[in-house]
Amino acid sequence: MTNVIALNVPTRILPQEARISALLGCFSQDRRISDDVFWLKENAELLNILECTGQSVHPETLQLFEGFYQNAEKRLQFFPQYYRFLLSLALDLEDLGLPGDVAQRMVDFAKQQDLPLAELSDLQRAEARRLMIRRGVESVRDEGLDDRLRAFAARTHTFSLPNKKAAYELTHISFYLSEYGRRDPKLSVEGKLSLHFAGLTAFLDQNADLLAEICIALRYAGVVPPKIWTDWLKTETVGFIIEDGDHVPLNDDYHAFLVCNWHQAVAGGPLFRMPIPGGRMRFEHHHRATALREISQVMLSLDDARSGDWHVMRNRMAPQLSPEARDVLNIAAESSTEFDAFFEGFARANQRISQGGRLS
Numbered sequence: 001m002t003n004v005i006a007l008n009v010p011t012r013i014l015p016q017e018a019r020i021s022a023l024l025g026c027f028s029q030d031r032r033i034s035d036d037v038f039w040l041k042e043n044a045e046l047l048n049i050l051e052c053t054g055q056s057v058h059p060e061t062l063q064l065f066e067g068f069y070q071n072a073e074k075r076l077q078f079f080p081q082y083y084r085f086l087l088s089l090a091l092d093l094e095d096l097g098l099p100g101d102v103a104q105r106m107v108d109f110a111k112q113q114d115l116p117l118a119e120l121s122d123l124q125r126a127e128a129r130r131l132m133i134r135r136g137v138e139s140v141r142d143e144g145l146d147d148r149l150r151a152f153a154a155r156t157h158t159f160s161l162p163n164k165k166a167a168y169e170l171t172h173i174s175f176y177l178s179e180y181g182r183r184d185p186k187l188s189v190e191g192k193l194s195l196h197f198a199g200l201t202a203f204l205d206q207n208a209d210l211l212a213e214i215c216i217a218l219r220y221a222g223v224v225p226p227k228i229w230t231d232w233l234k235t236e237t238v239g240f241i242i243e244d245g246d247h248v249p250l251n252d253d254y255h256a257f258l259v260c261n262w263h264q265a266v267a268g269g270p271l272f273r274m275p276i277p278g279g280r281m282r283f284e285h286h287h288r289a290t291a292l293r294e295i296s297q298v299m300l301s302l303d304d305a306r307s308g309d310w311h312v313m314r315n316r317m318a319p320q321l322s323p324e325a326r327d328v329l330n331i332a333a334e335s336s337t338e339f340d341a342f343f344e345g346f347a348r349a350n351q352r353i354s355q356g357g358r359l360s
Contacts, residue, residue, distance in 0.1 A: 013275055020050065020271075021061040022278040028064045030280040031250055040085040045258055047092035052180035053265040055096075062098040069093055069102060076106050083115045084124070087131045095134075107135040116140045122148050123169055126176040146186075149173045153191035159198040160345030162292060167198040167210055174217035181220045181266070192223050197342050203229055203332050205292040208236040208285065209256035212263040219266050228335035230267060237264055241284040244277040257283035291328035294321060299347060308344035 014022070027046050032039040043065075050057060069090065076086045087110060090103040110116070116128035116139040125140055126149060132139040152158075153173050158166050174195065177185035187195075195218050202211040212233055215225040237260040240253070265271040298320045299306055299313075307313050310333065318326055333339045 013273060016270065016272070017056055017058055019273075019276045020055060021058055022276040023272060024057070024061050024064060025278060026281045028068075034068050037082065037085075040082060040089065042254065044085050044088045044092075045255065047096065048088060048180075049258060049262045049265075049271075051092040051095050053262065053271060055271060057096045059097060062093060062096060065089075065093055065098065069098060069100065072102055073106055073109070076109060080110075080113060080115055083110050084127055084131060087128075091131060091134050104135045107132045107137045111137050111139060122152075123172055123176075127172070130176045130179060146177065149177065150186070150188060150191055153194050154188050156190050156194045156197055157345050159194040159201070160342050161348070162201055162205070162296065164207075164210060167202065168213065170194060170198055171210075171213040171217040174220045178220040185221055187221045192218070192221055193338065193341075195221065195223070196336065196338055197345070199225065199229060200332055200336055200339065200342050201292065201346075203232070203335065204295060204328060205290050206288040206328065207290075208233060208260055209253075212256070212259040215263050216259070216266050226335040228331060230263075233260060233263055234269075236260060236285070238274065239286055240274070241286075242275070242277060242281050243284060244279050244281045246280055248280055248282040250282060252282040253285035254283045256285050289324060291325040294325040295329055306347055306349045308347040308349040310340050310343040313343070313347060 013019070023046065027039075027043050028034075031042065034040075072086055072090050076083060079086070083106075087103065087106055090106055094100060094103050110128075110132060116125055116132075119125045119128060122145060125142065125145060129139045129145070150173075153170055159170060173191075174185050174187065177187070195214055199211060199214040199218070202214055211229060215229060215233065218225045240257050240260070261272050264273075295317070298317050301320070302316060305316060307316075314333075317329075321329065333343075336342065
């Protein structure tokens with residue numbers, strides 16, 4: 001038997017510490033077993049949000065993780081490929097109040113085994129560095145790492161195009177360089193503009209998951225996101241539905257649920273302020289028809305008539321768009337003083353491959 005709770009229906013809301021305990025109980029005990037790598041991912045994400053937003057977790061709730069914590073060193077030794085998940089969990093548990101110094105020994109082991117040297121990605125090396133420095137250990141001496149991350153972020157043209165992988169990487173550059181909001185990530189003007197461009201693409205896609213991360217990354221970089229975005233995210237956050245029951249499926253929108261609530265906390269609101277039934281839960285989000293695909297298809301069909309001038313293209317595109325897509329596009333344009341610059345890249349006009357193989 002299952003119960004469905006629509007979060008926009010008034011009902012009794014538990015105190016925040018109790019809501020957090022119910023969520024931790026669900027993710028640590030009721031959704032997956034701790035041998036599942038997805039258990040590591042889900043719990044690492046939730047604990048990270050609680051730690052970086054300074055939440056209070058009841059000591060008895062932290063004891064739910066005692067079994068994992070006591071075996072974390074052995075698991076790291078046998079599964080070093082998951083060292084970033086394992087370090088994140090142990091560090092956050094201790095920093096949230098679980099007694100012990102297991103994380104220090106795990107960080108020392110990761111350093112002794114040079115685990116960050118197995119990473120090909122600058123972003124993953126930055127994550128490893130951020131984790132290990134929390135216990136005073138320098139993982140990899142790479143003087144150019146921050147410069148390369150900021151250079152990637154500064155390539156604004158990348159982020160005026162639909163590219164979810166690049167956009168999520170951009171948000172994490174802000175997360176790691178800012179130590180999750182604890183210091184200035186020192187993104188350039190172009191890097192901050194890239195976040196803004198990525199936010200416009202996410203809004204056109206009506207992707208609350210990605211837009212929430214972008215708005216957090218902007219705030220960590222010292223930029224207040226457009227009010228239209230944050231108001232929309234607030235509406236999306238209260239629109240989640242929680243279904244509880246012993247056999248509810250877990251192919252759900254848990255990540256969007258977590259990051260949308262994380263954004264509310266970073267923006268100064270309460271975290272997880274909604275009815276949380278406890279036990280096994282799935283998190284369902286209303287999936288809107290994306291306007292981005294329709295807009296892109298119309299632009300592609302215009303071919304040589306495509307222009308990078310938004311004020312010209314607005315009238316050319318409007319008759320071919322559905323009312324819903326047209327509304328989203330117009331709201332996106334109204335949300336941003338940078339929309340003209342964004343649209344110039346988004347349109348991909350006047351980019352033809354010449355016979356010599358160069359764009360003209």
